[in-house]
Amino acid sequence: MAQDASSKKSLKQDVYDHPDFYAIDDLLTAEHKLIRSSIRDFVKKEITPYVEDWAQRAHFPYEIVKKFGDIGAFGPTVSEQYGGGGLDYISYGIIMQEIERGDSGMRSTASVQGSLVMYPIYKFGSEAQKKKYLPKLASGEWLGCFGLTEPDHGSNPGGMVTNFKDMGDHYLLNGAKMWISNSPRADIAVVWAKNEEGRVHGLVVERGMEGFSTPETHGKWSLRASATGELVFDNVKVPKENLLPGKSGLGAPLMCLDSARYGIAWGAIGAAMDCYDSARRYALERIQFGKPIASFQLVQKKLAEMLSEITKAQLLNWRLGTLMNEGKATTAQISLAKRNNVHVALEIAREARQIHGGMGITGEYPIMRHMMNLESVVTYEGTHDIHLLILGNNITGIPAFF
Amino acid sequence: MKILVCITHVPDTTSKINFTDNNTRFNTAGVQFIIGPYDDYSLARAIEIKEATPGATVTVLNVGPADTEPTIRKALSVGADDAVRINAEPTDSFFVAKQIAEHAKSIGYDLILMGRESIDYNSGVVHGIVGELLGWPSVSPVMKLDIEGTKAKLAREIEGGKEFLEVNLPFVAGCQEPIAEWKIPNMRGIMSARTKPLKVVEPVSVDSGVKLQQFELPPPKGAVKMIAADNVAELVTLLKNEAKVL
Ligand SMILES: Cc1cc2nc3c(=O)[nH]c(=O)nc-3n(C[C@H](O)[C@H](O)[C@H](O)COP(=O)(O)OP(=O)(O)OC[C@H]3O[C@@H](n4cnc5c(N)ncnc54)[C@H](O)[C@@H]3O)c2cc1C
Numbered sequence: 079m080a081q082d083a084s085s086k087k088s089l090k091q092d093v094y095d096h097p098d099f100y101a102i103d104d105l106l107t108a109e110h111k112l113i114r115s116s117i118r119d120f121v122k123k124e125i126t127p128y129v130e131d132w133a134q135r136a137h138f139p140y141e142i143v144k145k146f147g148d149i150g151a152f153g154p155t156v157s158e159q160y161g162g163g164g165l166d167y168i169s170y171g172i173i174m175q176e177i178e179r180g181d182s183g184m185r186s187t188a189s190v191q192g193s194l195v196m197y198p199i200y201k202f203g204s205e206a207q208k209k210k211y212l213p214k215l216a217s218g219e220w221l222g223c224f225g226l227t228e229p230d231h232g233s234n235p236g237g238m239v240t241n242f243k244d245m246g247d248h249y250l251l252n253g254a255k256m257w258i259s260n261s262p263r264a265d266i267a268v269v270w271a272k273n274e275e276g277r278v279h280g281l282v283v284e285r286g287m288e289g290f291s292t293p294e295t296h297g298k299w300s301l302r303a304s305a306t307g308e309l310v311f312d313n314v315k316v317p318k319e320n321l322l323p324g325k326s327g328l329g330a331p332l333m334c335l336d337s338a339r340y341g342i343a344w345g346a347i348g349a350a351m352d353c354y355d356s357a358r359r360y361a362l363e364r365i366q367f368g369k370p371i372a373s374f375q376l377v378q379k380k381l382a383e384m385l386s387e388i389t390k391a392q393l394l395n396w397r398l399g400t401l402m403n404e405g406k407a408t409t410a411q412i413s414l415a416k417r418n419n420v421h422v423a424l425e426i427a428r429e430a431r432q433i434h435g436g437m438g439i440t441g442e443y444p445i446m447r448h449m450m451n452l453e454s455v456v457t458y459e460g461t462h463d464i465h466l467l468i469l470g471n472n473i474t475g476i477p478a479f480f
Numbered sequence: 481m482k483i484l485v486c487i488t489h490v491p492d493t494t495s496k497i498n499f500t501d502n503n504t505r506f507n508t509a510g511v512q513f514i515i516g517p518y519d520d521y522s523l524a525r526a527i528e529i530k531e532a533t534p535g536a537t538v539t540v541l542n543v544g545p546a547d548t549e550p551t552i553r554k555a556l557s558v559g560a561d562d563a564v565r566i567n568a569e570p571t572d573s574f575f576v577a578k579q580i581a582e583h584a585k586s587i588g589y590d591l592i593l594m595g596r597e598s599i600d601y602n603s604g605v606v607h608g609i610v611g612e613l614l615g616w617p618s619v620s621p622v623m624k625l626d627i628e629g630t631k632a633k634l635a636r637e638i639e640g641g642k643e644f645l646e647v648n649l650p651f652v653a654g655c656q657e658p659i660a661e662w663k664i665p666n667m668r669g670i671m672s673a674r675t676k677p678l679k680v681v682e683p684v685s686v687d688s689g690v691k692l693q694q695f696e697l698p699p700p701k702g703a704v705k706m707i708a709a710d711n712v713a714e715l716v717t718l719l720k721n722e723a724k725v726l
Pocket of ligand 1: 458462464478480
């Protein structure tokens with residue numbers, strides 16, 4: 079499928095290659111490496127030549143949804159019976175890493191669809207819901223979004239006010255969600271709302287239902303190639319069969335977040351490796367004072383620190399992936415990886431930006447885009463500080479959220 | 481219609497090349513291996529033909545030791561139906577061509593596709609030898625290939641232009657771009673490749689007349705000297721005295 083005719087193609091060749099200082103590739107199977115090279119080829123063909131233009135124009139390239147479906151980036155761990163990939167968690171991590179290497183906004187589109195829309199339907203949905211939604215979401219025929227955050231309830235989703243009433247033959251949904259990735263173009267939304275007893279449930283709301291609208295949020299300086307918006311429910315009649323029957327309570331959406339945060343831990347390091355790779359090349363090519371800037375100790379320090387953090391994070395991801403495969407990874411372990419990896423990715427992006435000098439602030443290089451994107455990634459899916467509280471609670475047994 | 485696609489397992493085009501054992505062995509340490517880029521075009525075209533032709537099948541073949549299997553799996557993951565690995569080091573073009581021809585005789589294919597050349601030894605003769613051994617026409621480099629019943633219409637690159645041909649099946653073609661666009665395996669393809677048959681066959685013995693003696697790297701590229709466009713005199717002096725080409 080062709081790109082949207084308005085997309086401008088960059089003339090620069092994407093020569094990215096990942097650092098593998100501790101031979102972590104030896105821990106991967108031949109199939110994992112084939113998955114990586116396939117997604118990398120896909121990103122080099124469909125994303126990196128265009129993403130700078132999309133981000134500059136704050137344009138969400140809707141045609142990428144079908145392409146992600148075709149390559150198999152949506153719900154790779156969902157069983158094949160429902161159109162998923164049936165792959166393991168290391169494969170899922172690798173896919174997120176390679177997509178975010180291209181752009182965090184593109185990865186957001188994929189991880190929302192996979193971990194936050196397909197995952198809850200797969201885990202908590204009825205057989206009829208799985209059959210109805212999963213194949214179309216996996217193929218990219220439909221785009222989904224996940225509504226948890228509200229204008230007055232971000233870090234504290236348990237305080238949500240969005241609610242539904244049992245009207246006998248349907249539910250009546252009221253309230254609003256904010257900061258919702260994919261919402262402006264979504265065909266369905268998995269919405270978390272309280273019933274009359276105040277218990278949180280997941281409902282599938284479909285575009286076209288009366289009283290449901292999705293206004294777009296404009297003016298972002300981050301994730302500019304990803305569409306973000308609100309979900310507004312004004313007396314929306316939701317059929318009873320759209321309630322996810324498998325699990326209720328705040329634990330249900332938090333389980334989805336575990337899966338998505340795991341993908342972010344890998345994804346952020348993808349962005350970090352792109353910054354490092356670009357900085358290393360630039361430092362060797364850029365001549366100042368008669369020699370490559372890579373010959374100065376201060377530049378070498380930056381590169382050495384970047385590689386150290388990337389290598390540690392790669393090991394963290396690999397180990398966490400094996401725990402995920404065994405079904406043993408805990409929320410706190412995932413928190414540690416999400417927080418650490420996004421934090422080091424941001425630091426690496428900032429240092430890489432400095433190595434690129436003035437060029438680092440332009441769209442000639444991916445650095446500034448990654449850096450701005452990561453400012454969202456550090457806040458969504460649990461802010462940097464909220465993850466400290468999750469870890470603190472795990473260490474001490476004392477919740478310090480309120 | 482049965483299509484055979486022969487693929488090579490070659491170092492990625494950006495690999496650093498060096499040798500060990502007194503320059504008699506290619507050092508594979510840290511080298512990534514890929515499907516030969518020209519073979520990859522022929523594979524992509526074969527898959528397109530298969531998709532457009534009910535009942536058509538694509539078999540991939542590689543002459544190589546067990547460590548080429550990930551490369552073969554990649555070919556299966558883009559859509560080939562099954563694979564054959566002839567368990568031998570691909571020592572020279574005649575050896576490889578003989579293995580392919582013997583296998584082809586045992587199965588009976590309608591079409592054999594491969595790259596115009598491999599990108600490791602770049603001999604570019606295997607398709608010709610296979611055609612000769614089978615008594616089939618062979619054409620290379622083919623940049624367009626359309627099957628029409630028992631015939632195929634081809635376009636071939638020739639010095640300064642193109643040649644358009646019509647060839648009866650069966651035949652052998654060495655392919656190059658733009659015959660088709662490289663296919664990127666999708667996750668479903670990678671999953672389904674896990675269970676596709678990959679048969680390992682022992683080689684037929686071949687009396688090769690070729691023995692490798694030694695590899696030698698080309699001399700490293702010298703530094704570039706920039707001369708102002710209007711300074712022809714200096715250019716001539718340098719070409720005479722330094723480059724010694726005049
Ligand atoms: C681009 C983007 C896309 C998003 N996509 C989605 C989506 O698809 N679906 C969805 O549901 N949400 C989404 N979000 C929302 C995101 O998850 C929230 O922004 C996040 O949870 C933080 O909530 P908040 O913005 O309300 O900040 P607040 O919760 O108001 O936090 C503000 C600051 O206060 C700190 N803070 C809050 N509570 C405490 C405490 N107890 N102790 C110490 N510090 C505290 C925080 O760490 C933070 O620094 C998205 C956000 C962005 C920016």
